[in-house]
Amino acid sequence: MKVGFLGLGNMGAAIAANLLKAGHEVIVWNRSKLKAEPLVAAGAGLAGSPAQAAAGSDIVMTMLADDAALDATLSGSEGLYQGLRPGSLHISMSTIAVATADEIAAAHGGRGQSFLCAPVFGRPEAAKAAKLFVVTAGEAAAIDRAAPLFAAISQRVFRVGDKPSAASLVKLCGNFMILSAVEALGEAMTLAEKGGVQPAQLLEVLTGSLFDAPIYRTYGTLIAERRYLPAGFAAPLGLKDMRLVGASAEALRVPMPLLSVLRDHLLQAIAQQGGEVDWSAIASSAARNAGLPG
Amino acid sequence: MKVGFLGLGNMGAAIAANLLKAGHEVIVWNRSKLKAEPLVAAGAGLAGSPAQAAAGSDIVMTMLADDAALDATLSGSEGLYQGLRPGSLHISMSTIAVATADEIAAAHGGRGQSFLCAPVFGRPEAAKAAKLFVVTAGEAAAIDRAAPLFAAISQRVFRVGDKPSAASLVKLCGNFMILSAVEALGEAMTLAEKGGVQPAQLLEVLTGSLFDAPIYRTYGTLIAERRYLPAGFAAPLGLKDMRLVGASAEALRVPMPLLSVLRDHLLQAIAQQGGEVDWSAIASSAARNAGLPG
Amino acid sequence: MKVGFLGLGNMGAAIAANLLKAGHEVIVWNRSKLKAEPLVAAGAGLAGSPAQAAAGSDIVMTMLADDAALDATLSGSEGLYQGLRPGSLHISMSTIAVATADEIAAAHGGRGQSFLCAPVFGRPEAAKAAKLFVVTAGEAAAIDRAAPLFAAISQRVFRVGDKPSAASLVKLCGNFMILSAVEALGEAMTLAEKGGVQPAQLLEVLTGSLFDAPIYRTYGTLIAERRYLPAGFAAPLGLKDMRLVGASAEALRVPMPLLSVLRDHLLQAIAQQGGEVDWSAIASSAARNAGLPG
């Protein structure tokens, strides 16, 4: 299939590489061209603008840093709205606000273009290994059309409804769940440590019994070793996602006190340790507040 | 082995039955005798008091409702402190306060008796299936001595140190982790529902990807179906456990804001729905506060 | 002085009336003209647009519902930016975001226009009685120039710096303080009531001893009588203000856990009771969560 791919950060570059490997014809674009070079070397075409990437493509995938970057890619004479042919399909893979997803869906619809939200779960290593989980929503026909692409990059695809923004909401809920687990681990491990039990020992019990899930293993180890640098997912990005959860919670009138704890601990981590740390550094907020080194 | 077993609630009765099945000679005691009948029918002896259960036993296990019930079983002329021979071993399997565990350990030590904390993870069904997880702490020799008993009731045993109360602390942390996961599910599923995504659909994504652990499956289903009755573990017992976590947190000077959310939502569930509901009814606090039926 | 006045809600109409009473020449504008009639009857001029109100005025005061309404009044060919003569002064009296205040200050500055933030404390009755408290920030010369107007509407003026947005920040802090006091009253009165002490009795002790301030008297009475309708300041407006506090807190990296409690209780009040209730209905969230009628 002919695919345009916009946004070549850690996640995007790994996904685009897997599309190439699977035999698709990929034309890439990135704000800074340097990041496109390895993909071009591997056989990808290089577009000078989003519109150019869209010109000959059936499907354009975007994996951009945030809502503003996505908007910038969509708008203007060289943007996707202009560049995408009627009948073509835009698949947004980044974590965006529910309201943004609704707006984009309406804008594409008004131009006869199709739109899917298809955010993914998985860190960069999972993206490289084509082991992502894709959560997608939108018209069934569009999802069917995208199936070969999703197959090339993921271990499983979840369909969560006809409205694209439903996938954004599910993805945001998932990120909230992950960070909630981190917070719980952070508080429990701090309590254990001050009570004379090694955090690693507590973690072994948890992951060896009821919490036998990768999320607890991965983050538990980071916390036990106080390894918050380098960031797999930087705290300010986590804060952005929690802000998007909060925006939906406010719009839908849903009090979420646990979300508030997460936001406060992210703010503390950034205020005390800077914006470079991993979002799991919220666990160090818990530790510091108890007088531990953190 | 000759084993005394005190406390025949849902959990205790199932554990004692498995000890019998494994060929141990079990003498049981319970405050209300009625609950002992099925075990006596299955071959257990019946003691008239804790001391009598202890008289001929190498090891006495206790599985009592709370710290007060355990204290009542230990004290007095018919209690365990009096009845247990020097050199005998008391294994406390219920979830008790860290401070209580320290006091009991000292009291037994002063009488030449051994003491282990060995609380368990698992609901009554797991107890029946001999699939509990045992978390134990105390002298290594005592744990070795208890090994055949633990083998008869559990799928795995974790040793977390020499000080019995360390096992209490780990168990309390575990219960805190479970309820934290329930809270996170409750908030996320409420947000999803108000945003037009079926809670069951969200749950399928979570448990099918990063949260592939029994805890999320079990509690997620209860929440999605709003099935808080009958209780597997009643809200007031959950509140008691969270109070014990809080007592340790206060003694050790550990702020735990997520714990506070759990306590408040438990209080709300009990205030609004009564003391019969399952502790997972904290999820219905989240739903009600957002204006859903809960 | 010749004064343009834009925005004739409860607060704005009362303020404009006091400017008239003090002898100033006032020309008013409001999106819906109906609200201007009483003022015109009292001697005010009527402008057809913000720009027209600005045309002959030395100073234009705005008291609009929110940031969006203010922006709409500023922009466009009939807006203030176009209509205000260089050297003229715009005084924004509504509660706006700190970031918005900074943007407006820059925009006016670029056109040679002066700008002050001068939000006020006080409910509509205080506005009618010319007993407001004005908090203002900006160039000292501009504040001096506005002094006669402030004198006509307030009992006291506080100057909090050279940067207009500082007054917004102080005002937002003040609203946060008020709602914090309401939350504290709500929780304490709920506890008292469930413990057999009449809320009014608790309130008498508090306001008769350490909390002898109008804020406690006013809101305490509303809560004791569960009188949340009609709203003096509607919950969604309170939520908007707390969102603005939260936006500053996030931008400045300040965790504010008490703010989070306020936001959650506002969301609950709106979800359960609708958007008509007073912002003090957060106290009824506290009562309901304890199983009281609320």
Next chain:
Amino acid sequence: MKVGFLGLGNMGAAIAANLLKAGHEVIVWNRSKLKAEPLVAAGAGLAGSPAQAAAGSDIVMTMLADDAALDATLSGSEGLYQGLRPGSLHISMSTIAVATADEIAAAHGGRGQSFLCAPVFGRPEAAKAAKLFVVTAGEAAAIDRAAPLFAAISQRVFRVGDKPSAASLVKLCGNFMILSAVEALGEAMTLAEKGGVQPAQLLEVLTGSLFDAPIYRTYGTLIAERRYLPAGFAAPLGLKDMRLVGASAEALRVPMPLLSVLRDHLLQAIAQQGGEVDWSAIASSAARNAGLPG
């Protein structure tokens, strides 16, 4: 009147001195005799035990550090229960648990002794100046009997019911209200400071307008100057009081999320700064978590 007075800390000593000044015949007792010396020098009698202080007294007042100290003074052969004549009156002035007050009331009642709770609001300076606020509950006749003593030490007496523990509950609510105001100030002043507004400037606006109450002036100044040492009321005592509020909240099934914030910030202050700091150091928890020096 002949009055026994037990407990000569900062508060107790000042109160006893005022009773002497008002012409009452006072016999004092304190665990460490050293503290009794200034009062004896001023004319008080010295008792060797609580019972001895009670022997010739119509009324015995107690002002002890906590529930345990009060219990120790009541129990045993030299305690108040034994020493107080039938018909005599015990007035407990310290802040005690509601449940403790109920137990003591029952115990006195069973011995034909009268009992009042009469905790006070006011710091040591207010005690010295006989400007305390007394909150009392119990039989009206007993309160009438105590009136001359209350008059000698306070500026105002509030009667809050027939059940002595009602006064404890009101006092605990009051302390919760005070610390809530401190938390609100701490968060607002941190936000202001990071936003470029001097905390003292914010405080001037608040206390000059809607928050014109001593509590805001006193604590606001401490916070603005980061003056948490020496403690007027040490953080661990504040924590104890908040624990008593929490115990009532748990018993009465009242979720109090703001209380949880206070407890967590007290724990943090003690963990990070030690047990010597004033309870208003919770404001420094807010500042530190935002990356300020605190």
